[in-house]
Amino acid sequence: MGSIFEIIAEPNRRAILGLLLLSQQSVGNIERELGMPQPTVSKHLRVLRDAGLVEASVDAQRRLYRLKLDPLREVEAWLAPFRRMWSAHMDALERHLETMDDPTPPQGKAARRNP
Amino acid sequence: MGSIFEIIAEPNRRAILGLLLLSQQSVGNIERELGMPQPTVSKHLRVLRDAGLVEASVDAQRRLYRLKLDPLREVEAWLAPFRRMWSAHMDALERHLETMDDPTPPQGKAARRNP
DNA sequence: CACGTATATACGTTATCGCGTATATTAAGT
DNA sequence: ACTTAATATACGCGATAACGTATATACGTG
Numbered sequence: 001m002g003s004i005f006e007i008i009a010e011p012n013r014r015a016i017l018g019l020l021l022l023s024q025q026s027v028g029n030i031e032r033e034l035g036m037p038q039p040t041v042s043k044h045l046r047v048l049r050d051a052g053l054v055e056a057s058v059d060a061q062r063r064l065y066r067l068k069l070d071p072l073r074e075v076e077a078w079l080a081p082f083r084r085m086w087s088a089h090m091d092a093l094e095r096h097l098e099t100m101d102d103p104t105p106p107q108g109k110a111a112r113r114n115p
Numbered sequence: 116m117g118s119i120f121e122i123i124a125e126p127n128r129r130a131i132l133g134l135l136l137l138s139q140q141s142v143g144n145i146e147r148e149l150g151m152p153q154p155t156v157s158k159h160l161r162v163l164r165d166a167g168l169v170e171a172s173v174d175a176q177r178r179l180y181r182l183k184l185d186p187l188r189e190v191e192a193w194l195a196p197f198r199r200m201w202s203a204h205m206d207a208l209e210r211h212l213e214t215m216d217d218p219t220p221p222q223g224k225a226a227r228r229n230p
Numbered sequence: 231c232a233c234g235t236a237t238a239t240a241c242g243t244t245a246t247c248g249c250g251t252a253t254a255t256t257a258a259g260t
Numbered sequence: 261a262c263t264t265a266a267t268a269t270a271c272g273c274g275a276t277a278a279c280g281t282a283t284a285t286a287c288g289t290g
Contacts, residue, residue: 001247009124010248011117014193021196027267040249042268061257061266069197076198078129079191081136082184116277125278142237155279157238176236176287 004071005078007051012036013044017067020054024066119186120193122166127151128159132168132182139181141174 001007008014015034019025027045031038045065048054052071056063116122123129130149134140142160146153160180163169167186171178 003124003126005120005124005129006247009118009120012248014120017197021200028265037250038267039251039269043248046268058257063267067197067200069201072194072197073201075190075194079187079194082132082182082187083191085136085182086184086188121277127278143235152280153237154239154281158278161238173287178237 001047001051004051004053004074007047007053007071008075010044010047012040013048016041016044016048017053020065020067024057024064026059026062026064028062030065116162116166119166119168119189122162122168122186123190125159125162127155128163131156131159131163135169135180135182139172139179141177141179143177145180 008017012034016030019030019033025033027038027041030036030045031041034041045054045056048065049056052068054065055068056065058064123132127149131145134145134148140148142153142156145151145160146156149156160169160171163180164171167183169180170183171180173179
């Protein structure tokens, strides 16, 4: 499977990652919690493992899967400029609201960014 | 096409969005800049438009496409808890480094950085 | 109105993904 | 050793997405 973006495009995989956010989980737990058949879980876990998004430790017959979120940094990195863009718009809106004849000028709450 | 995640899973679409980050672009520009055949561009733009990621204004025969990044907030929202997680690890590492052969033991609860 | 330019869509093909069912593997308990 | 539990894999299938080629639509210019 190609990029991290394709990996997280799958809803079930996102669900699994979301569940693992709470704590590590056995395959059976994931199966029960998310209500998907066991082979499906295992196969998605395989994909996630190959992508480096999870890793497993063996607890007898169980495998406990936990998050390894390093690969998500690529998504974060890709998203960053877009986030900058919309916070730029936010700032513009703030500036606009500040200049609107407002008897109570914005103060106190939310410290200025880049003072 | 389903979720925003599937939309941005496609490399060419991410390329288009990346290009639009600079400024609005005509279809022909995208075609030249990214070196993909025109129908491909148009079809991806169609998908992006349906997803609300992009909107076009007509300039004679050209269509100028620009970003509309609202839908990306969903990605941002999904990513947020994971980001919190790895910055938590960062903080833990920092705390650890602070206490490493540091003659001044950790006493004040959070010696916040950037006072 | 004919023509070139710019963009959109239709169609057929190919590749891949996710699923379900069945089976293999590995460890535990008796 | 036999059995049960837990997880992994193999195989065939149906859906869908992306692509290339060809064609349609809309606009501007002579």
